[in-house]
Amino acid sequence: SSGLHDSFARVPRTPPLSALGFVALSPTFGLRDLARMNPRAALPLLDVRVPEVYDRLDSISAHDFLTRIRFPEAAHHLAFEVFSRSFFADPRELSAAELVLMFHIYFLGSSEGLLFDVPDEPFPTALWDPLQRYLAGHGVDVRTRTPVRQVRPLPDGGLDVTTDDRTTRYDALVLALDSGGLRRVVGASPELGDAEWRAGIERLRTAPPFLVSRLWLDRPVAYDRPGFLGTSGFGPLDNVSVLDRWEGEAARWARRTRGSVVELHAYAVAPDADRGAVQAEALRQLHRIYPETQSARIVDERHEWRADCPMFPVGGYRDRPGVRSPDPAVMVAGDMVRTGLPVALMERAATSGFLAANALLERWGVRGQTLWTVPRAGRSAALRRLAALGAD
Template sequence: MFSPHTVVAPRPDLPQRVPDDRSSGKVVVVGGGLAGVTAATVLAERGLTVELLEAAPRLGGRLGTWPRTLPDGTEVTVEHGYHGFFRQYYTLRDVLRRIDPDLAFLRDVGGYPVESREWESEDFSDLPTTPLANLAALVWKSPSFRLRDLRKVDGREALAMLRYDPVRTFAEHDHRTTAELLDSFGFSERGRAMLFEVFAHSFFNTEQRYSAAEFLAMCHFYFTGNPEGLGMDVPTDQYAATIWDPFTRLLEKHGATVTTGARATMVVDGPGGWSVGVDGGPTRTARHLVVATDVPATRALFERSPAFATTGPRLAGQVAELPGGEPYVVARLWCRGDVDAAHAPFTGVTRERILDSVTLFHRIEAESAAWASRTGGSVIELHSYACPHDASRDDLVAEMRHELAGLWPEFAALEVLDVDAHLYDNAPGFDPGTHARRPGVVTDARGLRLAGDWVATEIPSALMERAAVTGVLAANDVLREEGVAPEPVRSIAPRGVLARARG
């Protein structure tokens, strides 16, 4: 039960590529993040004519990068923010093996503790990988789950974490908030803060507005149903060098066209397929369209598209009603001096008003490490996954720096030489009661598929893995229409270890 499950099986009885003379299979993919690049890669290697349109100057989406010149004249690459490449991201890893068969560009980040000013830090990564055994080990070793505290836990409610079912869980819990669910569990304040609240914030939502069903789905995917444990890898160098430049070369090798700086302005369905308007460029036409942009960009694209509410009335309504996630801020700091060597490369933070995580990039990324080694400095990223709506970027960064000094007093003595900070509002929201109206990959707009970490699928997944999964599923629907075998997909068990059989 705990080994990877084949969700989409290979079809050796079907052609693996479209015929070379097939002109009908042209595809436009809008959005050059993980979802769009995944869809484009699968389709291009199967022989379809693909153009990938990305509005930004570079590929990447929320894994994007950009250049920056530091005050000392050093040219560096800045990333959108830290991302953990978990071991159960089977689809993402299968896609990444296209550019590195051995995944040699990934390294184990090691332990990643959760820290608080109220309680001693805890590290939940060094646990057995088998579900149930990992839960027992967590309860046994963690001071957040002492016997006297466990006596107050409502076992019937807490077992919902082991009863995950992609249909029943949402029917029973999508109307509740995660805060209400955690209240019903009855865990201690420490246990709730050190594990559950950190977990909810990691999805760019607060427990006060995050669907309890979505939270249980994430518990299943990352912990209670995951046979890989909590092991997390990170790229050994910045994302442009390790991921996006290789993918650009791979796509072009397969004959795809990668066009950056090309914002799609509208999409129109006509007799010859889809027309995609491009800001400052010619209109593209294609039989198949994959929209792989974030929620705000997707909503704006459909609103700008004439008669789209008639072309895909259900999809237009669904996207218009989608909630957005909380605003989040990422700040990269180049400092003179370093923090204590005992700190982990990645640390989760709980019960601070703004600060949610700290990443020491000079201990995981080659470019940052080279700068730190040459200057005797450090490269520190501060991240708030769900920050107040009414705060400015500069105020949020100042508060994160203040909170980190409270956690790590030696940080206050460092001289910050440069700061690259951004406030974003493009994370998906998963509000209670919205699951039933969340669009999936296949839509009522003929020939238009969706992909992204906000798109609904019953395959257990989240964040980067959800982006990759929906990218493959979008490609597979195109391949199905073209009479070509699908790309196989693996995932963890679809249901929890205590889920009842459906009847």
Template sequence: MFAPHHAVAARPDLPHRVGPDATALVVGGGIAGVSAALVLAERGVRVELLEAAPHLGGRLGTWDRRLPDGSEVVVEHGYHGFFRQYYNLRDVLRRLDPDLGFLRDVGGYPIASRPSVGWESEDFTALPRTPLLNLVALVLRSPSFKLRELRHVDADEALAMLRYDPVRTFAEHDHRSAAELLDGLGFSDRGRAMLFEVFAHSFFNLEQRYSAAEFLAMCHFYFTANPEGLGMDAPDDDYRTTLWEPFTRLLEKHGATVTTGARAVSLRPDGARGWAVDVEGEPARHARHLVVATDVPATRDLIAASPELVAAAPGLARRISALPGGEPYVVTRLFCEGDVDPGRAVFTGVTRERVLDSVTLFHRLEGASARWARDRGGSVVELHSYACPPGESVDELVVAMREELAALWPEAADLRVLHAESHRYANAPGFDPGYHLVRPGVLTDARGLRLAGDWVASDVPSALMERATVTALTAVNDVLREEGAAPEPIRSIRPRGVLAPRT
């Protein structure tokens, strides 16, 4: 009953490829934009992919850096977990390697707090993969569950996770925050911190401004209806080597044009030709179909700078202008002399620190970082704050994260940092209470313009990179429908919880 099913099934009765006149523009070169452009190109659509940055990748982008010791390294935007229920993302990645040989098992997924707190670490990767059995095993094994404490848990609030329904849950819970939901659950302080707060932060939102309905949807997608377990993979080398250079070659092989350093400055209807995209310092591009796959700030700016689009689709413009952004977040990559304890996990979630939310040991994960560390007897450690405190500089936040790491892992205090590559970003989506009903979906009231990204509403259970891929394929399928071709299949976990009332 928990096996993945097809949200969109194949149609062998329809043509696989479109006619010779189909054209499309895709704005944005992250996971969503590349997925849309690639599948459209495979189906015979003449596609140009426009990316403002000098490289593809979006929030998985990379850049070169020369370190003080003279070595050249590739630095990434930050760690991303490729969970195994990301069926559609993995289907796109199989275009690069059918066996996904470039992904490696990250291993455990511990949640830790500093020793002075006195809480034993949790690790959810050893739980059974079958939903419901995983909950039973969690209750039996986890130090966060004590029978005397479970008596105080509000069963109705707790069962809302198993009653998830994409309509009913949002009608009943979208008006309040995840913090209110967690307050109502009645779990112990340890249980709340270890099981829920660290999970909520992973979506770049504080629980005080994160919709309770969105939180329940994520519990459904990652745990209560997920038949793959919480194991996750990650590329075995930097994203440029494993993803973006191979994707560029594959796009060009299928006839797509990949243009980086091309910033779209406005969109406008183009009569019978479809759409025009004005590009900074370059001629406008024209195509029948348009997919906008940029992040929240870039999408807001682009629509606001497109008066003809605003006039043609005022409803879309209002929704886009009101889009909430997630919390600012900080990533620092530390190139160090020395290493942490060999028993430390590759990825560790951190709870109850003011700034630090996760630690990733890239020299135990990624080929290029491993080579750099081996040559210098060092380590490459990434610290991530998913929702950093406001009003502090990046340098202050990095100092705080390093102090919190030393409190978490005492041996980290002895690391000598040769270089810290640190950045603060504000491009994650927000999922504020009460916004669900007006969140834009893939299809818009501007004919021929589709949206894609991890912030776009979708009926298919998904999040983060998988949401980006699902919305991209949904946009592709609308193009293929108009062109008379068969849809691209979309797979999903079951859309409703095991205890959701049947209608």
């Protein structure tokens, strides 16, 4: 909201030039700012190792870690707060280990940088419906909108899984649930796992609610607006997407009506907030950022509220389950699961799913999926030696 504007598209994609380019090209890092920084406190960024990063930095918040480094205040808002709020959390509550891991993935570990592949059609069309058809073609019974109420281990190593209308025996199970769903199922399944595992799951937290508002407007936004814009300092509004820039369904509607489709996200909303007021304020902030939308008529709108993302609080890493549970027939997957790999959120959910499947396939002597990952440690030997100075 101060007027600063940055783009990761211009940052070099080759580590460590990606990190150096981020600092050099960002308007938030002036020579005076760089002189004020505490380079020794920043050294852990240069050699992020998993899981050691959690041993070193899970005990402090992302906000306090950046304060210790003396990052410029503008950089706090323009870059790192946008990062931390993408975890659906206030940076004062988010573990510094997660923020630093994200820095490693995007700037020092991966040549992809902050560029993403996205589907060019809505997820049901591009991914979920074709996947369901593929699974059904292999004999899978896909049952959506079917809550699992309880899991009971059986003496022969199998499992009874109870839903609202039946109890069915299975040979193996993957609990791929959000934090709240995992707590509920494990809480209702007293014979599942052991006391320590169950206690850790009971302590898992869910991040505050978030809002996704999609607006169909009767006129286009300005032609030079980016497809995605992260924001800071605009009240509850965290980012704006112009969906007709990259999603086929929205693009066809926009061409047909000469309108546009805009999506607004608001993360880490206070649980007791007036939801109607948050929606109205997010729209008002859109008008500040893209003034041409102020005169647009809203043809249709959808507002989705959810509170199903994991919270990664300070000191919470030890409570998160690993892929393997105490029961060899039960695995856990999801974006809160410990994998031992440098992955975040969506990537962690997908990676843990593969790891869970691989672990179960081992029981039948079947080879699973080979997984590729960004390095588990810093890629540059020179930067690793520098980082070692900060550990002394």
